Amino acid sequence: MEIPVYLFTGFLESGKTSFIQSILNDPSFFEGERSLLIRCEEGEVEYKKMLLEDTNTTMVVVEDQEDFNREFLALCEHKYHPDRVLIEWNGMWKLSELPPNVFPKHWILYQTVTTVDSRTFDNYFVNMGGFMYEMLSTTDMIVFNRAGDNTAEQIRNRKIRMINRRADIFMDFTDGHSEVYQEDLSVTLDMNAPIVDITDADYGRWYFDAMENTQKYDRKTVRFLCQVYRPKGMQKHCFAAGRFMMLCCPEDISFSAMIARHACAETLVDRDWYTITAEIRNEFFQEYEGKGPVLYVKSLEPAQKPQDDLIYIK
Numbered sequence: 001m002e003i004p005v006y007l008f009t010g011f012l013e014s015g016k017t018s019f020i021q022s023i024l025n026d027p028s029f030f031e032g033e034r035s036l037l038i039r040c041e042e043g044e045v046e047y048k049k050m051l052l053e054d055t056n057t058t059m060v061v062v063e064d065q066e067d068f069n070r071e072f073l074a075l076c077e078h079k080y081h082p083d084r085v086l087i088e089w090n091g092m093w094k095l096s097e098l099p100p101n102v103f104p105k106h107w108i109l110y111q112t113v114t115t116v117d118s119r120t121f122d123n124y125f126v127n128m129g130g131f132m133y134e135m136l137s138t139t140d141m142i143v144f145n146r147a148g149d150n151t152a153e154q155i156r157n158r159k160i161r162m163i164n165r166r167a168d169i170f171m172d173f174t175d176g177h178s179e180v181y182q183e184d185l186s187v188t189l190d191m192n193a194p195i196v197d198i199t200d201a202d203y204g205r206w207y208f209d210a211m212e213n214t215q216k217y218d219r220k221t222v223r224f225l226c227q228v229y230r231p232k233g234m235q236k237h238c239f240a241a242g243r244f245m246m247l248c249c250p251e252d253i254s255f256s257a258m259i260a261r262h263a264c265a266e267t268l269v270d271r272d273w274y275t276i277t278a279e280i281r282n283e284f285f286q287e288y289e290g291k292g293p294v295l296y297v298k299s300l301e302p303a304q305k306p307q308d309d310l311i312y313i314k
Helices: 016-025 049-054 070-080 121-127 129-137 151-157 200-212
Strands: 003-009 035-039 057-061 084-088 107-117 141-147 168-173 178-180 221-229 238-246 254-261 273-285 290-302
Touching: 003 016, 016 049, 016 084, 016 107, 016 141, 035 070, 049 057, 057 070, 121 129, 141 151, 151 168, 200 238, 200 254, 200 290, 221 254, 238 273, 254 273
Parallel strands: 003 084, 003 107, 035 057, 035 084, 107 141, 141 168, 254 290
Antiparallel strands: 168 178, 221 238, 221 273, 238 254, 273 290
């Protein structure tokens, strides 16, 4: 039988404990199952003993990250026989450091939730951008606790929707009500032009839009400045055309590229600059693990490296 795992992360005092208790209190979540709560961080809020008893929840504490391992979790399963597992993760422990096989065979990571204290969000984002980026980019749900009038603006200014396109984002306000955060990420382009020019200012939003809504750009011809890269094992006559992009901090810089087809692909030198003009086709490609934008190159003209070669989301 599969055992669902719910993992809650966030910095100290971001509201993890309170959120987990609200989940346990929810009649739609608790239907008599045996829950195992693994607490990896102790904050100011303590779990209510009566709540744990009423919800058939056993809590164990892990103080050191090295103790959170497969042997420990297997022992927990054998000892407590949980129907589901809730993990209050330590915000200073990187999830990327978790071994890929840390969970026992039947434990399935069902959902990851990241809580954020809206009042300290900007400070953490500025001073601990790398930690926060990892939390926000890999989670399924983001909850901004203690939200106020400027929380939506904070989320928008820090490009949270760009950092994580798939997560549900909620704002829990101090007066008790909640709102779903929504943002229009579309980019304004002249889609009727014979060639759709993508400027550096538009590249980030266009790239994400084209990757997620490829059909919208199918058979459109685009032109943009790019670097080329041909990883080992790539198909013949194919290369990657894209730009290095930074969303929030140097730790998140990545090469945001699309697959391109051209007869001269094998002769290209990695990281050289070109102005590419290509027709986008919505096609299956192995690197996409499904359909995605494939650039059929019409022209590839050598270009100069710009003074600032990073793309920033406007």
